[in-house]
Amino acid sequence: MGLRDRHRGARAHRRPRLLGDLSAAERAARTDRADALCARAYADAGGPDVGTALVAVGGYGRRELAPYSDLDVLLVHDPDVDPAAVAELLWYPLWDSGAKLDHAVRSTEETMAAAGGDLKVALGLLDLRHLAGDSNLTLRLRTWVFAEWRRTARERLPELRRLTRARHELVGELAHLSVPDLKESEGGLRDAVVLKALVATWLVDVAHTDLDLARRALLDVRDHVHDLAGRATDRVAPEAWDGLAQRTGAADAVAAQVHVRDLGRRIDHISRTTWRRVDAVLAQERVPTRPRRPALERVAPGVALAAGEIVLEASARPAHDPVLVLRAAAEAAERDVLLAPATAARLARESADLPVPWPEEARQALVRLLASGRGLLDVWSTLEETGVVARLLPEWARIRNLPHASAIHRFTVDRHVVETCIEAGALIRNVARPDVLMVAALLHDIGKGGLTEHSVAGEPIAREVATRIGFAPDEVDLVGDLVRWHLLLSETATTRDPDDPATVEAVAERITSPETLSLLVALTEADARAASAKAWSTWRAGLVRHLARRTLATLLARASGASAPRVPDSEVPLPADVREGVVEIEVSEVADGSRVTAVALDRKGVLADVAAALAVQKVAVRGARAWLQDSYAVSVWETAASGIDAAVLRQQVAAIVEGRLDPRERIARQVRSRRAPSVVVRPEASTTATVLEVRTDDRPGVVAMVCRTLAELDVSVRSAHISTLGPQAVDVFYVQEESAGALSEARAAQAAHHVREVLAGTVET
Template sequence: MIGRFDHLPHRRAIVDRRVLADRVAALDGRDAAFRQALTMVLKDALIAGREEIDRRLLAHPSRGLEAGNAGAYLMDQIIHVAFDTVTDRLHPLANRTTGERLTLIAVGGYGRGEMAPYSDVDIGFLTPGPQTPWAEQVIESMLYVLWDMGVKVGHSSRSLTEMVRQAKADVTIRTALLEARYIGGDHDLYDEAGRRFAAEVQRGTERQFIADKLAERDARHVKMGDSRYVVEPNVKEGKGGMRDLHALFWIGKYVYNVQRAADLVEVGLFTPQEYRQFHRADSWLIAVRCHLHMITGRAEDRLTFDVQSEIAARMRFSDRPGKSAVERFMHYYFIQAKAVGDLTGVFLAHLDERFAARGRRFGLPQMLTGIRRRPGKLNGFVLDRGRLALPSDDFFAQDPVRLVEIFQLADLHGLEIHPLAMRAASRDAKLIDDHRKDARANALFLDVLTSPRDPALVLRWMNEAGVFGRFIPDFGRVVAQMQFDMYHHYTVDEHTIRAIGLLARIERGELKADHPISTAIFDQIVSRRVLYVAVLLHDIAKGRGGDHSILGAGVAKKLCPRLGLSAAETETVQWLVRYHLLMSATAFKRDLSDFKTILDFTDIVQSHERLRLLLLLTVVDIRAVGPTTWNGWKRQLLSDLYEAAEEVLRLGHKERGREERITAKQAALADALDWSPAALVVYVQRFPEAYWIAEPDDVLLHNARFVARNGHAPLAIDAQVYPERGATLVTIYATDHPGLFYRIAGAIHVAGGNIIDARIHTTRDGMAIDNFLVQDPFGGTFDEAAQLQRLRVAIEDALANRGKLDDRLRDKPAPRTRADAFTVEPNVLIDNRASNRFTVVEVNARDRPALLNQLAQALFQSKVMLHSAHVATYGERAVDTFYLTDLTGDRILSATRLKALEKRLLAAAAGKKIDLAA
């Protein structure tokens, strides 16, 4: 199209087609040497052009459309020169017939005139009828030239009739051809193709095209995670990404024949303000994609952690108090993604009026289930085909409390909200500022938050409209706020809304299989609204530069009375927010068989009601982090802690006698085994008291049968899937010797396993029986025969000193290189108060291969006895906790020894060589 790139400044600095054509013209011959020389000249021009575009992008890092247009312009000039050269010099045709016409077109994003540096070059060749030998030669030569340049080409070659037939049959082909643009060849043929496409493909199929594109969009969203607030978004294909904007333009172009996005205003699909929003989001997302391509040197569309910081720097984001540059960059990204969602809603509302059949709508949110017969009006709102709508444009201005009421009514009656009402709510959201303390508004909001139906859906609508953040300003501060780590999958606001939704599902009994205890105790909760408010507020103070639990409790103290909670309810919400991490930290980082762990926990909890509330808050908080964070092992640990704490609280903080607990476990073992009393006594006397306290009944039974099978063998290894804990139980029975644990830990890693828990025991006759819970790198069980065999062989080799374990560990590639994008300062915390019998050491470090092996080696070199190890991983951060004594079985109290131990562990955590003389 003439003038398509006229707006680009200094175009010849990107590529000068005349100069390029002259260089090609100066090349000699027509043989293979000429083709090679042609390729080099064109490739040099491509590289130089990309460098110039990148220089401009760095100078103006948010001008994505200009960079995208420049990329398409550069490719246009190169392809134009290549096409002229191929048709004039390589395959000249003196007397061309009407059947030997050929047109070269750009399609897809290239046809639209927007190309990131390493995007595919989508081109098409059109002929009036079946391809002639000359056309085949030209097409083949063109493709080889582009391939030799290193360009990834998406191409097609069709006759006009084939073009029409295939476009009718395939919506993807139809969409690509919708944006076809002339590059070279016979222009009359190009014009004829356009006329036939409009008359034979486009006309009369508008409704079906809309339905197809929206179905395609929905499928893509599901594939990409169905949220625009994932912390590693796909800039092109993800929800709220470029493809969503493209879909709007495609629909507008197909239905109204618009040529530019700005024309969507003239046909009434956007207001001028909404077009500006569209243009800003489009340009910014293209800019991000261009930066992403230049950094990675390939067609990369996923905004992974390892590139986010660099793009933030290229786009000139800087640190601010409480928020890093990368977090500010991603916050702005999510604001643009949200804008894309808002635009989609109002765009589809306009299409709805014209194209949807009665009772059917395109692409709008699915209605809530259980819809009752609806009245014609609700509290002054009107119903437009089953959706809440406004009777007048100033309806919210007349009574701003209606900005909350519309969402309460939507929840109560199972209604959708008309997109034009959502548009008005977004526009008027600021009006709620002066009504935040209105008792009616707060009661309506609390109704939505604590709804027994689907509060997450309606709260998400409220958040999309901007009303949520305006009504609860503290929540507004975390809207679109990402957390730059590998643990959290969603922004803070999305995580919070998901947690509320999970709580409602547990209350309805929908997650009983995953959360049996949580489901069972929900009916015992005295004040359910306390729990829902606590879930809303548990992360509300993130990003403020301090402990978000403490700061969040302060927010709760101010906000809860406004919402209508009593002083007692407010105090409970404050406590829950302040201690919302207590239960997970205790369960995952401490030895639950050590009774002081339970006593310390219950000293803080103090009541059954708080214990129930805290369990439910902990469960939904963990599960809402991401799709893979919850597993059977976490469920088991939280259940064990809950049951132990509940017993202590019920019995008045009195520990059931240690001897009584040991006797009960040994009696249960005797009942499960078909052993003679004498054999059982001999077996029981081999193990110290700590063994009977530490292991659960099922592991004690497994160990007994395993030991009985292997007698006094110097080494026996067993591995069995432990489905209740979502892991594989690996048991090693061997002659005890120094360094046993760190060798086993290294061997398990070599075999591809991650240790999540370990208990180490020594019998009175010098045998070690160690129990490890092991998962694969993705949090699953080792359940394949080959995996288990590999595990056994690796452990046998390590304990027999076959092969150098350290070399094998160094040679094993890191399974997750993305962790390299993060800095975690190693930290060692030594606590002699957490246990009456052990010194408890907690090590924080960046997760990496063989970390546990190196820490265990440092413990071995420090000449301490390891009794249990507990491994917790939070994305890139590993938290390993060890229960230790000195070689005489006492806690380590010497300040000198503790300092040396800390030094060795810090070195191991940092991946440095351990100083043996320390």
């Protein structure tokens, strides 16, 4: 270990923060103290006044030191100057002060070469600030840095765009992360730095006031986070929100989260807008001169396209044309271009209120906007930031920046709603009423944020909004029904047996027309796709569509006066060589996992044996169905795993059947849970079987343990339906007596009690 490393290691544990109150003034004072420290160290090291300079770069160069920030410094010198003696003495006083250094020594030529070869170095040098030594050298270097950045901007900005996108994909969005990163996430402080670099190219400009206010507020939050954590960190841990609420004056932790997420949204909106303008500039050919005024292309009454942005015609009068704002927004979204922020601000400021009910043109423009696809995202963000959404849809305030309670969701509620509209826009050709679908997508989660179940709370709000925007009474009923039952198909298909007549009847009682059912299928898909990739797997899609087909058949039969159609029993080809005690296994790959089919002569416990073998391999089971086919027991297992070896699985099942492998202890370890399980009998769910609903931590092996317990009670599992809601598994088992038929009330209670006891024995203590 060298002397420098020994100094750094010995002081790391007692390094004090750069003290100061958490405010812009104290950040400046904190930086002034650091500047004085660096200048004194340079002087004490005998640093010359000519040919060498100590400069600050990065966040220190911007005077944005947080309580535990590093000091990013560069000792730069002319090529004919040897700075070794100064460098040898310079760093020790800074280490001894407790400051954490990120430092380098380079000549001006080396600095230029480093900036030319490394984009991150170039960005850091854009914030270069003189600390000590030769101020003329600093000025020369700074002048060169900016001149070179502007000269090479067109060549370097595509790389900066790729780096920015990669960071966003890796870290996520500040407005939606459960543990937000104030610096690296999309809409974070790093994006504010990138925006400053974009402005320095002289190719684009930004809304400086809005950006500076949001950036300073986010810097204040980071200062609080440092102070609360007692160390340098950019991530806001869940336990920090209460402290942030107290320090920022927010009402509570939720209000503090909303404040931080709103700052991220503002920076992200400015960033998206600016990058669109950069893309437009880069797409243009270089010409010596450009027309001073861009050509206007009229695209709708009062609306024009200019330089890749939607603006207003000179003759437009928002105060006399209340539909103009929706017309302009729809044009921008459909063309996937910017709704110029200045235009949106003017529309928000000058537009007349729409009459109630809205005229047909306004409603059609809203539907066009919602169905425009990916172009909706940036346009809706602009409408939000300028206050247009608040005027058109006051109810939006209920869900703006509202976090989702379910871990399966990747966005806040409001962003999820916009993503649902985008997904629904791709499905409008599948339904007879695209307008109803799009408005239902916009309003499906409007009831969230209260104590009442959100689909119940949302229905009257949706009906009120649908009436206000001009839908007829029957259309209002459609929107209301879709909002009320938007979870019906997904929840029923994944937790109930779609082939059980009671399941279909339960859906058909609530969804009474084929038109509503068609719209609900599309809304269910859009809602799931917008939540996360896992929420609309091939398996879930198949279950929902199968249930919808069954329900449609029932509705059509009712309309014609016929009895409900009989669904034929499922059949699979039976292996010719199945012998007593032998379980034949086949594995087939599906789009997002595998399907395992097991066939054996019917006997007690065969389903439990297959489930145990899957659990031993730690295969996550998403769903299972079992039935008798002639004298054979057939089970089909939907799994999330791929590459399952049928031969290995067959061998493990045989070892379990023959007693050579006892998987119970291994499965019990896998199933260990943090929370007590819930096991409930659902008598209303079926007339031909008894339904047990098991809720516990999502772990491989739960299905195996439940099946084994029921087999020991001489209870047959007809089918199992597995659904994951964040960290919790909801597993539903349709069970019957060995002789077929639902369990008696006493037997059902006994089965539930035994399953509960077995699972409770795995709860961590």
